[in-house]
Amino acid sequence: MKRTMTTVLAVVMAVMLIAGCSSKNNNGAAESAKPSESASKAPVAESKGEKPVELTFWGDWGGEGQKQFETMVDAFNKSQDRIRVKYALQQDMITKFLTAATSGGSPDILFWDRWRTSLYAPKNVLHPVDEYMKRDGINAADYFDESLKELSHNGKLYGLPLTVDARALFYNKKMFADAGLQPPTTWDEVAVAAKKLTKWNGDKLEVAGFSLNDVGLFNMYLQQAGGTMITDDGKTNFNNDKGQAVLNFWNKLLKEDKVYKVGFETGLGEGTDAFVTGKLAMHYTGPWMLSTYKKYGQELDFGIVPPPSGPNGDKGTIMGGFGLVIPEGSKNKEEAWEFVKWWMANKENMMLWAKTSLNIPPFKPALDDPFFKDDPLWQPFLQSLEFAKIRPQHPGYSVMEGDGLTPNLQLFMQGESDAASTLKKAQEQGDRLLSDNAEVK
Structure with a gap:
């Protein structure tokens, strides 16, 4: 990713991120998070007094799941000053989303059970991300093939994977x-x-x-x-x-x-x-x-x-898991992509997510981290994911x-x-x- 901040701003943002972020270790205790490399690499410009773009992130995880999402939202918000994301817990989320997709009020980012893609992509309610991937040099080989396949329909990719799991x-x-x-x-x-x-x-x-x-x-x-x-x-x-x-x-x-x-x-x-x-x-x-x-x-x-x-x-x-998608009805697709990319195309940020949620990240570079490498209980799952298949589409x-x-x-x-x-x-x-x-x- 291109560096577009000034050196002074990068230092300030890194300090803010160190002060503001925390993750969980295996015992659930808070530990200091390392400064995210995307805090200095994200293509975010100075706001110059302009009001930040407000993004709405819908999900149906409450309780601990909501806290995990809010940890990532807070870290992103502290990494720059041009975009502000807010997590909004939704009950009956899919029904509300389909209503919003046709009547306005669509969220900018949506937490997504990947198997739904083949059902809803044909309804033209999701925005493909292929051009964003190509433009920003995001390497598809960094993700499990099956997780990307599950987010695809008719040759188009509709988001990035957030978690992977297997029995x-x-x-x-x-x-x-x-x-x-x-x-x-x-x-x-x-x-x-x-x-x-x-x-x-x-x-x-x-x-x-x-x-x-x-x-x-x-x-x-x-x-x-x-x-x-x-x-x-x-x-x-x-x-x-x-x-x-x-x-x-x-x-x-x-x-x-x-x-x-x-x-x-x-x-x-x-x-x-x-x-x-x-x-x-x-x-x-x-x-x-x-x-x-x-x-x-x-x-x-x-x-x-x-x-x-x-x-x-x-x-x-069977490989299961979730992703983040950008609704077609979002009025801030570019900014929504910045949030998705910051989270799921960056090793440090994916490790913050992994330690916070104790989920396996689909971003393969993160799996080389000692958090996974040094814990033998993760290894059978990582081995299984190499041959795991998604449900038929x-x-x-x-x-x-x-x-x-x-x-x-x-x-x-x-x-x-x-x-x-x-x-x-x-x-x-x-x-x-x-x-x-x-x-x-």
Whole structure:
């Protein structure tokens, strides 16, 4: 980025940033933030007495999330005097945004669940950022390809990614050590470890070896079996040997090895975490649970490994996450881009965000920071992100999965449908839903 401040102003702004910014360490304690290099590199001119441009930033994160956003907003506002951003918490944000997009009052920056892009970009309510990227020399290779793909539609990019996450396998290290087991790397090893670690007392399951609580992870397992959820021409792609392999694996664990019981985790009582209380040996979850689990110290001695591979060595996990987009209705698009770029195309600022929110930044240069490099618990997630895939971008995918596939998988887990019937019905219902929702309305 070009330097456009005077040397004196750069020094003043750096001092202000050091005084005003703070981040959180792993224990949630405040620590002094390093001066952001963008405070001296951002292309911001002196205001010369002119009133700053006011930007509105909409998001639906309240509580701690709101404080995290406000930390970044404050740091940006203190880094220059030409633009002022204000975070505005919104309930039912998407509905309000669509109304504002057609009637005026659109925000300038929008916190964005990336999977929505294929649904809303065709409505022309988002502003593409490709020209900004090219003009300012922002390198797309600095981001995870899948995160940019999820923010794209018809060859246009509609924002920059803010977070990335992926599921990995959490396991109880003490249980594994006591049983003489190593963390699993394949489905077969998962099955062996789960069976050995499961404890029944008569008909009562006391310790489950492996969680089968979330049928929504079918997509991840299907990748591990070497499959994909939908075809290139927009039809379901799981009623085949790959989908059968997933359900056969689930059936083995549930019915043959009896390492889990449907409803086990909910039956422990509201708010009870089976993994924390030692009633679950292994389960899939994401980096959002790290800070929670770390609080228990030696009471919960846990480890994490990338998702084990399927029967033919295929790897798979789902990449999720958020981004920031600029609405087409914004009256201050250039200034909005300055804020987005300052935050998500700068290592120091992305590290301020990472330490404040404990999210993995999609900006790869930030991942070389000791904050990630020196903490072994981050490594399985970073490894998983290298092969993680986003959900299919078909406009009807979420409806197909939620209304066509998931109900049939739940019937299978409850023993009310066999694998072949489950996949056949899910295909029939899923294909109809994909067809009905192929066009964005």
